[in-house]
Amino acid sequence: MSSAVAGLFSCSPLWSRTSSISGSRVSAKTSSMASSTKVVPAIIVGGGRVGTALLDMGNGRDLMIKRGEAVPSGFPGPVLVCTRNDDLDAVLDNTPKSRWNDQILFKHVTPLDRGTVLQMIRYYSVEVNGEDEEGGMSKEDGEEDEDLVFFQNGMLEPWLHSKGLNDVEQVLAYFAVSKLGEPPVDGKTDTNPEGLTAAYGKWASAVATRLQAGGLSCKVLDKEAFQKQMLEKLIWICAFMLVGARHPGATVGVVEKEYRSEVASLISELASAAAAEKGLLFEEAMVERLCAYSRAVAHFPTAVKEFKWRNGWFYSLTQQAITEGKPDPCPLHTEWLKELKII
Numbered sequence: 001m002s003s004a005v006a007g008l009f010s011c012s013p014l015w016s017r018t019s020s021i022s023g024s025r026v027s028a029k030t031s032s033m034a035s036s037t038k039v040v041p042a043i044i045v046g047g048g049r050v051g052t053a054l055l056d057m058g059n060g061r062d063l064m065i066k067r068g069e070a071v072p073s074g075f076p077g078p079v080l081v082c083t084r085n086d087d088l089d090a091v092l093d094n095t096p097k098s099r100w101n102d103q104i105l106f107k108h109v110t111p112l113d114r115g116t117v118l119q120m121i122r123y124y125s126v127e128v129n130g131e132d133e134e135g136g137m138s139k140e141d142g143e144e145d146e147d148l149v150f151f152q153n154g155m156l157e158p159w160l161h162s163k164g165l166n167d168v169e170q171v172l173a174y175f176a177v178s179k180l181g182e183p184p185v186d187g188k189t190d191t192n193p194e195g196l197t198a199a200y201g202k203w204a205s206a207v208a209t210r211l212q213a214g215g216l217s218c219k220v221l222d223k224e225a226f227q228k229q230m231l232e233k234l235i236w237i238c239a240f241m242l243v244g245a246r247h248p249g250a251t252v253g254v255v256e257k258e259y260r261s262e263v264a265s266l267i268s269e270l271a272s273a274a275a276a277e278k279g280l281l282f283e284e285a286m287v288e289r290l291c292a293y294s295r296a297v298a299h300f301p302t303a304v305k306e307f308k309w310r311n312g313w314f315y316s317l318t319q320q321a322i323t324e325g326k327p328d329p330c331p332l333h334t335e336w337l338k339e340l341k342i343i
Contacts, residue, residue, distance in 0.1 A: 039210045043075050045091060046082030049177035050151075053184045054080055057214035071095040078149065078203075085154060085309045092163065149203060154309035155234055169201020171208075172230050175216050186216050191292040195219070200226030228282055231274045236290045238311045239266040242336055244302020253298025256291050263291075266332055273317050273329040304342055315343060 041061035044051050055062050063075055067087075071079055073096050081091045150156060151171060160168055174187030174196040188195050195217025199208050208218035221229065243263045244250040255263055264287045271282055304311060315337065318328045328334055337343045 039213050040206055041077045042210075043071060043077065043079045044082065045071065045079060048082055049180055049182075051080070051082035052180055053177050053214060054082070054210065056181075056183070057210045068094065073098060078206075080149075080151070082151070085152060085156070085159075085306060088159065149207065153233060153237065154306060155313035156309070158313075169203060170226060170230065171197070171199035171204060171218070172226070172233060173197045173211065173216075173218075184214060184216060187293075187296060188217075189289075189292040189296045191289050196229075196293070198226055198229050224280060227278065228280060231278065232271075232282065232286060232290065234310065234313070235267055235270045235274065235286070236293060238314060238333075239263050239270060239290070240294060241302050241304050242266065242311060242333070242340075245304050245340055246336060250302055251298060252294045252300040252302060255302060256294040256298065260291065266336075269330055269332050270314055273314060276329065277317055304337075304340065307342065311337065311342070 039057065039059045041059065042054075042063075044055050044062055044064045046067070047064055051064065055064055063072075065071065067083075068090075071094060079095065081088075083091055149171070150160075150168060151173060153172075160166065175184040176187065177184045186195050187197070197211065197216060197218045198221050199205070199218055200221050200223055204220045208220060211218045240252055240255050240263060243259050243266060244252065244255045246262075247254070247259060250259070267287050267290060271286055275282055307315075311333070314330050314333055318330050318334050321327065321329055334343070
């Protein structure tokens with residue numbers, strides 16, 4: 001990934017331990033907004049652009065910890081983990097399993113161009129000044145919770161299933177943070193001027209409250225609608241990055257403007273494969289929506305990165321079909337991956 005892309009929405013691997021109670025990472029503006037909307041206090045793992053932005057959206061009671069440190073078990077609230085996909089195993093290793101029910105994992109993939117999905121599962125109520133914070137929930141004795149929330153882009157399902165996390169809740173966030181400590185910029189397009197950030201599940205409103213405290217839009221969707229939007233984002237990054245890689249130096253904007261027929265064909269192919277695999281129907285005009293998003297992030301460079309989490313999912317559909325003696329559902333995708341010697 002180029003530094004230009006990573007600089008917008010990356011979660012820095014260099015994490016720092018900071019308690020926002022000290023005020024070192026809490027701005028007066030966002031602290032005031034968060035206070036009025038009762039943002040649930042959280043542990044934030046990762047002091048990069050996203051982690052810092054989330055901290056600034058808090059109410060002054062968040063806790064930031066370093067990479068590699070154990071997540072404390074005595075802090076009652078969600079754990080917001082701002083890491084790259086490949087760091088998720090290490091994060092879970094450093095988190096007591098008793099806290100897995102409280103985590104919100106923020107996983108890096110791309111800035112505005114990647115979105116970042118927040119897959120959530122619930123956490124306990126947090127008492128502040130004698131009152132439960134809005135969005136918290138008390139756990140009954142013997143009740144089994146699934147509280148994980150992942151904020152990331154890409155296809156996480158295989159990894160989630162390998163960890164026994166089979167029904168997570170999610171949020172797909174579209175915003176950019178250009179520099180550490182600067183406020184995030186909402187991702188809006190000419191086809192979606194209301195903003196693209198979306199949340200699904202029990203804790204969608206709680207995370208939306210934090211994001212809205214930072215001036216970001218966030219809509220709450222049901223599971224099917226959210227899954228469609230998440231897959232659209234996956235299709236966007238897989239299609240635009242692959243087509244761009246075929247034309248060295250092409251930015252997302254160049255792909256949208258000069259190679260639209262190529263990317264439109266690939267989008268249609270990947271959408272058909274995803275719809276068949278998941279048993280769903282996408283809304284019409286996907287090509288137009290994804291091209292509109294590309295115009296909003298036209299300067300982003302293109303490259304096929306994090307294959308396992310992105311294009312690798314579509315290639316796994318190809319491999320499965322071939323093994324079963326069926327036609328490749330993504331022949332163009334496979335051809336271009338081979339052309340670039342990615343497979």
